[in-house]
Amino acid sequence: MGPSKERGAGPQGADLDAIVAIDFHTHVHRSVSGAGSGAEDLAAMASYFKADARAYDVEQLAAYYRERSMMAVVFTVDTYAATGHDPVPSGEEIAEVAARNADVVIPFASVDPARGRAGVHLARRLIEEHGIAGFKFHPSLQGFYPNDRAAYPLYEVLAEHGVPALFHTGQTGVGSGLRGGGGVRLKYSNPMYLDDVAVDFPDMPIVLAHPSFPWQEEALAVALHKPQVYIDLSGWSPKYFPPLLVQYANTLLKDKMLFGTDFPMLTPERWMADLEKTEIRDEVKPGIFKHNAARLLQLG
Numbered sequence: 001m002g003p004s005k006e007r008g009a010g011p012q013g014a015d016l017d018a019i020v021a022i023d024f025h026t027h028v029h030r031s032v033s034g035a036g037s038g039a040e041d042l043a044a045m046a047s048y049f050k051a052d053a054r055a056y057d058v059e060q061l062a063a064y065y066r067e068r069s070m071m072a073v074v075f076t077v078d079t080y081a082a083t084g085h086d087p088v089p090s091g092e093e094i095a096e097v098a099a100r101n102a103d104v105v106i107p108f109a110s111v112d113p114a115r116g117r118a119g120v121h122l123a124r125r126l127i128e129e130h131g132i133a134g135f136k137f138h139p140s141l142q143g144f145y146p147n148d149r150a151a152y153p154l155y156e157v158l159a160e161h162g163v164p165a166l167f168h169t170g171q172t173g174v175g176s177g178l179r180g181g182g183g184v185r186l187k188y189s190n191p192m193y194l195d196d197v198a199v200d201f202p203d204m205p206i207v208l209a210h211p212s213f214p215w216q217e218e219a220l221a222v223a224l225h226k227p228q229v230y231i232d233l234s235g236w237s238p239k240y241f242p243p244l245l246v247q248y249a250n251t252l253l254k255d256k257m258l259f260g261t262d263f264p265m266l267t268p269e270r271w272m273a274d275l276e277k278t279e280i281r282d283e284v285k286p287g288i289f290k291h292n293a294a295r296l297l298q299l300g
Contacts, residue, residue, distance in 0.1 A: 014071060014103050016300045022106075022293040023065065023072045023268060025166070025209055025234035025260030029055035031089040032097060056264060058094055062101035068268060073106045073166075073260075073293075074098065075136040081114035082143060082183070091122075095130035106297060108134040108166065112142050113151035123157045133297065134164040139188035140172050146188075147196035155197065159204035164296060166232070167194055169219060170212035173235070173265065191219040198226035205296055207258065210235040211245055220248050223256055230296060233288070234260030238275040246279050254284040258293050 056064070058074055065072045074094060076087040089097075091109030098107035109132045111119045126132040135158060139146050146167055158165050169191040175182025191212045198206055207230045212219035223229045231253065233241070241249075249257045261271050280288070294300060 014299060016290070016294060018069060019071050019290060020069045021071075021259050021268065021272075021289040022297075022299075023070055023234075023261050023263060024207065024232045024258040024293050026061060026065075026072045026074050026263040027056075027265075028058050028061055028074055028076055028089060028094065030057040030060075031093060032057045032059055054264060058089065058097035058105060059101070061263075062097070062105050065104045065268075066101075070268060071104050071106060072263070073108055073134070075108035075110055075134075075166075077136060077138045077141055078110040078112040078115075079138075079141050080112040082141065091126045091132055092130055095126065095132050099131065106133050108132065108136050110136045110138075111154060113137070113144050113148070113154055114142065116150075117153070120153045120157055123154055127157070127161050127163060132163070134158075134166060136166045136168075138168040138172075138174075139193075140168065140184050140186055141174060142188075143185065144188060146193040147200075152200070155201050155204055159201045162203060162205070164205040164207055165197075166207040166209055167191075168210065169194075169208045170210050170215060190215050191222055194229070195222045195226065198222065198229050202226075202228060204228065205230070207232050207296075209260070210262070211241060213242075216242055216245055220244065220253065223253055224248070230256045230258055230292070232258040232260035235262040235265070237266065238271060238280070239277045241278060249288065250279070250281050250284055255287055255292055257284075257288045258296070259289045 061072060061074060076089060078087045080086060087110055094109060095107045098105040109126045111123045113119060144151060155165065169189050171186055172184060175184035191208050194206055194208065205228045208219050208223060209232050211233065219231060223231050261268055
């Protein structure tokens with residue numbers, strides 16, 4: 001089925017002309033009630049990124065980005081199969097708080113494909129009843145190959161509503177330095193597995209999160225070949241971008257590259273300052289910072 005004209009509610013109150021940038025990749029690790037999750041993983045990632053990161057709730061993150069005249073795609077990661085716990089905050093909470101901050105917050109949710117039929121129903125409810133605008137998947141944390149047919153009923157819901165699926169790709173800071181890498185297996189996050197997904201779900205926008213080390217060429221190939229596949233540039237300081245990524249960002253994929261930080265691990269200020277140290281051309285920066293994401297999310 002093709003994408004519906006109705007999307008997740010999204011930030012209908014946003015003034016795009018007043019927005020400097022859209023950060024396509026930010027994390028919340030805390031509920032507005034004060035409950036948090038993933039403290040060990042957050043600490044490991046902060047060490048990996050050499051960052052003074054803290055857990056934000058959606059209200060705090062909204063205030064942070066409003067001060068900077070930016071919008072932010074906000075999510076957590078559902079690792080129910082591995083942990084036995086629901087994500088904190090829930091997708092419902094993210095949507096509820098985002099609705100109060102629609103000028104800056106774009107609400108994404110996360111559903112572990114291992115939830116099966118219950119997860120499919122949850123995804124549909126989050127879109128249709130709560131206005132969730134997209135979904136985050138982390139194959140290495142959720143322990144699945146993205147082209148596993150068991151995940152396809154979940155993708156069918158996203159494709160039906162035309163909402164994006166954002167997939168972690170490449171190495172991850174989660175579990176880095178922990179014994180056995182915290183049990184995280186990198187193999188699941190090779191972006192080439194998403195080539196199958198792009199073929200089988202041509203109406204589902206797909207975003208490959210991060211420079212996909214050590215599979216950068218695979219990510220560029222998939223994004224170049226499949227019209228609905230984008231790349232967000234989060235999780236790395238731009239000064240470490242490989243030359244091939246910079247080359248494609250300046251040319252063939254300039255309309256499919258998205259600004260993203262992986263906040264709170266990287267701040268927008270650091271990312272933008274480090275971008276100035278690269279060969280990314282000035283004429284492609286407006287697209288990377290805002291216009292490509294606005295088009296993908298059908299904002300405005």
